[in-house]
Structure formats: C-alpha cells, structure tokens
Amino acid sequence: MLVSDKHQTLHSTQIAAPAEVVYGIVADVTRWPQFFAPNVHVEHLEQGEGFERIRIWATANGEVKNWISRRELVPGKLTVTFRQEVSRAPIASMGGTWVVTPVDERTSLLELHHDFTVVDNDAAGVEWVNTALDRNSEAELAGIKDIAEQADALDELMFTFDDTVHVEGSGADVFDFLNRADLWPERLPHVARMELTEDEPGVQVMAMDTRTADGSVHTTESVRVVFGEDRIVYKQTTVPGLMTAHTGRWTLVPAGTGVEVTSRHTVIIKASAVEKILGTGKTVADARAYIHQALSTNSTTTLRHARDFAEGRRG
Known part of the structure; x- marks a missing residue:
C-alpha cells in the first residue's frame, strides 16, 4: 500500500470569549455532539493524566464515519493534540492540534491544525479529505464560537x-x-x-x-x-x-x-x-x-x- 505525502490544513476563527472558556469546550468531548454539527456521538475508551482515548462517530461529506483517537491535553498551554489510531479509507493517517491563543481578556484566537495522508497517493482521496475537513472544521469552529460567546446563557x-x-x-x-x-x-x-x-x-x-x-x-x-x-x-x-x-x-x-x-x-x-x-x-x-x-x-x-x-x- 502506497501512502501519499503528508498534507496540512489550518482553520481558525476569532472568538469573543476568554481563552479558558474556549479551551474548556475543546477539552470536554462529552458535549461535542451538542456543540459540533458533524459529531454524532463520542465514547470514552480510556482516560488518564493528560490523555484520553475516544471513539467518535461523525458525518463527513454526507457519510457517517467512526474512528478511535488518542488526545493529549495540556491546559497550561491551551492545546489539545489528537491522532487517529486506526483511520478509515481514503484516510491513511490523520492528526492535528487545537490551539487557543488569548488576544485579550475577552477575546481569543482558536486554530485547528490537521495533517493527513491518503491511501495509494489517490488525488481523489486527497480532494475528499480536504472537502470533509473544510466542511467539518468550519462547522466545529462555528459551533465553538457560538457556544463560547453565549456561555453565560448556556445553563x-x-x-x-x-x-x-x-x-x-x-x-x-x-x-x-x-x-x-x-x-x-x-x-x-x-x-x-x-x-x-x-x-x-x-x-x-x-x-x-x-x-x-x-x-x-x-x-x-x-x-x-x-x-x-x-x-x-x-x-x-x-x-x-x-x-x-x-x-x-x-x-x-x-x-x-x-x-x-x-x-x-x-x-x-x-x-x-x-x-x-x-x-x-x-x-x-x-x-x-x-x-x-x-x-x-x-x-x-x-x-x-x-x-x-x-x-x-x-x-
């Protein structure tokens, strides 16, 4: 099986909410199905100090996919790094990092970095993944922005x-x-x-x-x-x-x-x-x-x- 070169993407948004609020939403996967449009369900498989293994069901380009990821959470740096353990074709590997950067006390920048490879150097596969990442990442960022900016009313x-x-x-x-x-x-x-x-x-x-x-x-x-x-x-x-x-x-x-x-x-x-x-x-x-x-x-x-x-x- 041939695997293509690594591809990288970056999606970002500015949010009118403190960085700690934004990071809390990214870190708590139990509420992702309510907050993120593509996410259907998340199951914890394992949890430890600073890490977790989760199984995610989500829609991608109109299809329902599921995979297992390991996440490393670093609250002090406001980052969450993730890596799929077993990917589903056309994806051969997938990972990335959530990065929250304070702009000021009430504003933050949220960045979502992805890196991926596809099976058999398939150009159509690269296009499929890029399309799915664009659609899902924009939806997830919009979901976080919406929830974070009305966090005081969420209860x-x-x-x-x-x-x-x-x-x-x-x-x-x-x-x-x-x-x-x-x-x-x-x-x-x-x-x-x-x-x-x-x-x-x-x-x-x-x-x-x-x-x-x-x-x-x-x-x-x-x-x-x-x-x-x-x-x-x-x-x-x-x-x-x-x-x-x-x-x-x-x-x-x-x-x-x-x-x-x-x-x-x-x-x-x-x-x-x-x-x-x-x-x-x-x-x-x-x-x-x-x-x-x-x-x-x-x-x-x-x-x-x-x-x-x-x-x-x-x-």
Missing part, C-alpha cells in the same frame, strides 16, 4: 430530561421495538413517515415526520448508533426551528422480572427563534416548557407502545 439554553417506563416483559422485545424504527409508522401514532437506511450494521440514518400534541408536523433527520441490546444513542442532524441541537438515547436496565426503559433528551434552544416561533413576549423558559412537553409526549408514547409490545409477547 438556561441547554437542558436534559428523562422519561422512564417499567416493562414487565423481555428486554430483547423492547429493544426490537426501539431498534426497528423502520416499522414505527405502523406502530406509533405520532410517526407519520420514516425513511431508514443501515448501510453499516448498528449505524442508522433516519428521516422522520413527527406529529406533536398541537397537531403540527416536524421533519427531522437523525443518525443513530446501536450498542448491543441495551442502548441506542442518536443525534438529530436536522432539528426543528426552536433548537440548535438535540441528542438523545434509549437505555434498558433489568429491574425485577422486567426492565426499566429510559428515554433521555438533551436540547439546546435557539434563543433568536423563540419569539418568531412561539410569539411576541415568549421567553426561553417558555421554549423549554414547550420543547420538554413535545419531546416528552412523543417519547413517552413510544415507551408505552414498546411496553405493550413486549408485555403482549410475554403474555
């Missing part, structure tokens, strides 16, 4: 909640109901349309029309990652107008002779859209209540139908 804009239902049935049957989202239009009253593809086992790309309690229909697109038979995580890659981000997960935990099934949602509200969508005078608090009710109603409906499905099979 109000971002929230998480759970809905849990006990099922006196088999966890495998509950999982089957949740996993077979392609059958949801037949099984769930609030799902009007579903298109689902699973080109790679365990990675599902979905487009869905959902009815809310007020009768409106929202179109969303999502990527789901399926882990075993007890957890499904997802990210909406196209969200309703009131949100800038929506991620979630379904988890199953044995409980007595059945299982506890939980739906978790994490949402970031788009503050500029609140009055446009909900009406003059409406606030972020109103948006939180509206979104919470809409999502909770639909997820609880799904959980109850999953319960009825599993308990019916046991019965």
Whole structure:
C-alpha cells in the first residue's frame, strides 16, 4: 500500500470569549455532539493524566464515519493534540492540534491544525479529505464560537430530561421495538413517515415526520448508533426551528422480572427563534416548557407502545 505525502490544513476563527472558556469546550468531548454539527456521538475508551482515548462517530461529506483517537491535553498551554489510531479509507493517517491563543481578556484566537495522508497517493482521496475537513472544521469552529460567546446563557439554553417506563416483559422485545424504527409508522401514532437506511450494521440514518400534541408536523433527520441490546444513542442532524441541537438515547436496565426503559433528551434552544416561533413576549423558559412537553409526549408514547409490545409477547 502506497501512502501519499503528508498534507496540512489550518482553520481558525476569532472568538469573543476568554481563552479558558474556549479551551474548556475543546477539552470536554462529552458535549461535542451538542456543540459540533458533524459529531454524532463520542465514547470514552480510556482516560488518564493528560490523555484520553475516544471513539467518535461523525458525518463527513454526507457519510457517517467512526474512528478511535488518542488526545493529549495540556491546559497550561491551551492545546489539545489528537491522532487517529486506526483511520478509515481514503484516510491513511490523520492528526492535528487545537490551539487557543488569548488576544485579550475577552477575546481569543482558536486554530485547528490537521495533517493527513491518503491511501495509494489517490488525488481523489486527497480532494475528499480536504472537502470533509473544510466542511467539518468550519462547522466545529462555528459551533465553538457560538457556544463560547453565549456561555453565560448556556445553563438556561441547554437542558436534559428523562422519561422512564417499567416493562414487565423481555428486554430483547423492547429493544426490537426501539431498534426497528423502520416499522414505527405502523406502530406509533405520532410517526407519520420514516425513511431508514443501515448501510453499516448498528449505524442508522433516519428521516422522520413527527406529529406533536398541537397537531403540527416536524421533519427531522437523525443518525443513530446501536450498542448491543441495551442502548441506542442518536443525534438529530436536522432539528426543528426552536433548537440548535438535540441528542438523545434509549437505555434498558433489568429491574425485577422486567426492565426499566429510559428515554433521555438533551436540547439546546435557539434563543433568536423563540419569539418568531412561539410569539411576541415568549421567553426561553417558555421554549423549554414547550420543547420538554413535545419531546416528552412523543417519547413517552413510544415507551408505552414498546411496553405493550413486549408485555403482549410475554403474555
């Protein structure tokens, strides 16, 4: 296998936020799916003093890719260096560094350096990687800039909640109901349309029309990652107008002779859209209540139908 010469890229942005705030966002990968448009899910594989190994699922040029990276974090220098352990074709190797530089007390420069090689000296592969890096890096930088510049309001804009239902049935049957989202239009009253593809086992790309309690229909697109038979995580890659981000997960935990099934949602509200969508005078608090009710109603409906499905099979 021939590998091309090393290619290098640099993407940067100036951010109206202190360098420590910006570095904190770069360093905390657990919130990347909410902050960065391309990132679907991040799993910690190993953590130690100044380093971590993570597995990332992200979109690149319309495809869902996943890889394992090792990151070296140096808070004193405001840098995070990363290197893919095993890359996916056309990439042969990939690494780089996040660098945060203070401009003044309230302003910082964020730079994202990449270096990469491609398989077989393929010019088309180089073009594919450059295109993906341009698109994803610009999206990630924009996400960091947006979050950092409204960091003081983030506690109000971002929230998480759970809905849990006990099922006196088999966890495998509950999982089957949740996993077979392609059958949801037949099984769930609030799902009007579903298109689902699973080109790679365990990675599902979905487009869905959902009815809310007020009768409106929202179109969303999502990527789901399926882990075993007890957890499904997802990210909406196209969200309703009131949100800038929506991620979630379904988890199953044995409980007595059945299982506890939980739906978790994490949402970031788009503050500029609140009055446009909900009406003059409406606030972020109103948006939180509206979104919470809409999502909770639909997820609880799904959980109850999953319960009825599993308990019916046991019965």
